[in-house]
Amino acid sequence: MDRYPPIAEHGLVGDLQTAALVSSQGVVDWFAAPRFDSPSIFAALLDHDGGGYLRLAPEHPAGTCRQLYYPDTAILVTRFMSPDGVGEVIDFMPPDPTRTATDRHTLVRVIRAVRGSVDFTLDCRPRFDYGRAEHALELDGNHAVFRAPGIDGHLQATFPLERDGKDVRGKVTLKSGESGGAVFTVCASGGAAPAPPTIAGLGEQVQDVSRFWQQWLRQSRYRGRWPELVHRSAITLKLLTYAPTGALIAAATMGLPEQVGGERNWDYRFTWVRDGSLSVRAMLDLGFVDEATDFVHWLVDRVREREGKDEPLQTMYRIDGSPDLPEQTLDHFEGYRGSFPVRIGNGAADQLQLDIYGEALYALNEGREIAQQANFEAWQALTRTLDWFADAWDRPDEGIWETRGGRQDFTYSRLMAWVAFDHGMRLAEYFRRPADLERWRRARDAVFDQIMQRGWSEKERAFVQHYDGDVLDASLLLMPRVGFIAPRSRAWLSTLDAMDRKLVSDSLVYRYDPSASPDGLRGSEGTFSLCTFLYVDALAQAGRPDRARYTFEKMLTYANHVGLFAEEVGPSGEQLGNFPQAFTPLSLIMAANTLDEALDAADGR
Incomplete structure (x- = not known):
């Protein structure tokens, strides 16, 4: 043994x-x-x-x-x-x-x-x-x-x-x-x-x-080219969902290292608004309406219960909706192959991560037929939250990657602020519900102008991680998917090329370069599997289906022997981080669907 x-x-x-x-x-x-x-x-x-x-x-x-x-x-x-x-x-x-x-x-x-x-x-x-x-x-x-x-x-x-x-x-x-x-x-x-x-x-x-x-799996309507791995990914997401509440956990484990022997060892057995929200589209695309419905209802409950607090949404919650996740260290555990400290709880729950409002609205808009079932009081709570956010979006935060090196004006956080207002407007119009659409429109347009003026680097000819630097960030691969930019526009294709130069290694994608953008932690990390599948998604939308398919097929070789992925892939191809991580199968499903559509279009189907 x-x-x-x-x-x-x-x-x-x-x-x-x-x-x-x-x-x-x-x-x-x-x-x-x-x-x-x-x-x-x-x-x-x-x-x-x-x-x-x-x-x-x-x-x-x-x-x-x-x-x-x-x-x-x-x-x-x-x-x-x-x-x-x-x-x-x-x-x-x-x-x-x-x-x-x-x-x-x-x-x-x-x-x-x-x-x-x-x-x-x-x-x-x-x-x-x-x-x-x-x-x-x-x-x-x-x-x-x-x-x-x-x-x-x-x-x-x-x-x-x-x-x-x-x-x-x-x-x-x-x-x-x-x-x-x-x-x-x-x-x-x-x-x-x-x-x-x-x-x-x-x-x-x-x-x-x-x-x-x-x-359960017979509900799937996936008929694309990769049924075995797509269905294994769906089963994995189901296994990572707490059935009594519909909350999706980020991973089944805690403490597994992003770098063996390093300190990047987190507890991921909680529900991030971000991860769960992105899963809604993936599950709906496959036909798993009940799972998407359960998470949307869980999310609406979180919006309602924290209304009126300083920050209406928290980054993550326990699976029963509790906001209490104090971070502690298990000093008596040596950690996986000496990877210490081993943490329980997660201090990132107290961070300011403004992107979660956009991801929440993305989920509600993607599952709007589900969200329509919510009562009028829930709609009022949502509109008051967006009214509050119209005055609160323009702040530095810790960002999607939960850095511990100080707050920045992260471009991704601003992107998701744009999504919050844009998708909030879409919901109001779809539901024909009362909302201060003009206020939300002004905020949306202000965010758009700010990103175009300050989130673009002339040096890199690309959108960058935050306003005070030229560091690239793979989270921005979601820009075309959320509708912020046309997937074949000149600015976006230039950004995609810059990411290929700086973040892509043999088709695998890093989140960012920690040496160029200090994140407050020692050590390094592997390529991020979510980002690789987002890269496939973006390539397919950008009219590069052959390149997307090659990247996708190569990434599939890093799945383990039963089709599961950890959070990251290390320099020698080993899987790193908590296992299995929900972000990876949900992004695999998204990428497979987008790539199937792009390949069908290229084949004239």
């Missing part, structure tokens, strides 16, 4: 309220419950010795390991192939179809011998509350209960378990055609024990969960 396997060597399973990572060695080395943003139970990925893990794999895994998903599902299969036999571990979490928030969550691990004879070993070492809470162990045959303050973990197997200090081990030998399994259930302290698993029952659960995902 590797102490720290590569970030990309994992698959994701979840039940739409929390999720777990399973390595290609059969180890659950990340799992937090009962919610995505709860304290971890297994976190060996952040501290091998103190984080905890659940391993279920051949006792001596010689030979080859492979992972794959059951087609069109979130059921993960890890195969172990050796001269003596072939074994499989099938991992999944049964979703609750009622979408009711619950403190009971189940991770199912089915084992099978496909050929020959396989000796499986189970090693369960939970470490509750990020490894800070002690637990007591009760063991009775095939049933172990780990009791920690406020939470119990039940481990039940189809084979005997034995005590290993405060942990549990087990062994079983399966011959070809035989199966078994282990089920780890989390619940509140003192909750009823789950029914013991049976081999027949485990098989039925595999079929039930497979049916759930395949029926």
Whole structure:
């Protein structure tokens, strides 16, 4: 068992309220419950010795390991192939179809011998509350209960378990055609024990969960050139959505580094207004109206509840809408391969990021048939927010990339201010609702003039990151998509060429150059996968479909073995940052749709 396997060597399973990572060695080395943003139970990925893990794999895994998903599902299969036999571990979490928030969550691990004879070993070492809470162990045959303050973990197997200090081990030998399994259930302290698993029952659960995902995916109306990866991206976004509220988290993990050994290690298990808003268009394009609807309603609630405060919207929230995300450091965790500090919470929640108003209005306008369902009081809250923003948009802020080096007049923040007013006007006209359209029009036009006068660099012949420099920024690749500039205008094509010179490396795109624009943090980072797909989107719109397709196809080679992406790609092609990140699959979906349209047009379809 590797102490720290590569970030990309994992698959994701979840039940739409929390999720777990399973390595290609059969180890659950990340799992937090009962919610995505709860304290971890297994976190060996952040501290091998103190984080905890659940391993279920051949006792001596010689030979080859492979992972794959059951087609069109979130059921993960890890195969172990050796001269003596072939074994499989099938991992999944049964979703609750009622979408009711619950403190009971189940991770199912089915084992099978496909050929020959396989000796499986189970090693369960939970470490509750990020490894800070002690637990007591009760063991009775095939049933172990780990009791920690406020939470119990039940481990039940189809084979005997034995005590290993405060942990549990087990062994079983399966011959070809035989199966078994282990089920780890989390619940509140003192909750009823789950029914013991049976081999027949485990098989039925595999079929039930497979049916759930395949029926959900049938809603997709994507008929383009990359169905497998587009649908895997849709499933990933669904897995990263907290079903009781419709909130999309930015990533399933916390603390995974943007640079191994560096300090850029953040907690991403929260809902950014920005990420969720951009997901609305992606999900609607695929036909997943319910998911888009749920997030729009979540967003409207956030607008209503903070109306009248100094800043009507916060950058990010917890998945239940709570605005409290205090940032702390887990000093007892060494971090992934020594990447310290390991943070929980996120201090960027208190930053000023003015772009979120534009992204919120973008989501509401893209899903305007959904937003129309909101009552008149919600519309009044929205109009008062835009009235306030008409006097508040012209301020330096920390920007989309949440820099910690001081506020700047970021061009992207101004771009999204333009979007806020422009799309607010579109909504008012579409709904035929009362609004101070003239006030919003004046503000929109003032933002436009400011960007054209101060956001353009004659030196670079391009729009730049902020008004006081010539640094390029890949966030501006959204300019044509949001309607600010024509995608084939001279100014935009010149900007695209400048980005190609300064930000693109072998078709991969950096967010910006930290050495040219200090962001208040030490170290560097890899190329940003979101930005690469935005680059594809912009190239396709700019009438460069062949270049866009080549870039897109090359980027797809950086997906991991089951089609997932982390936040970034490092210099040697390794995946870096939290995993998987929602920004990447949503931008993949956007790019695929735009590129399909551009290629169809070029082919005369």
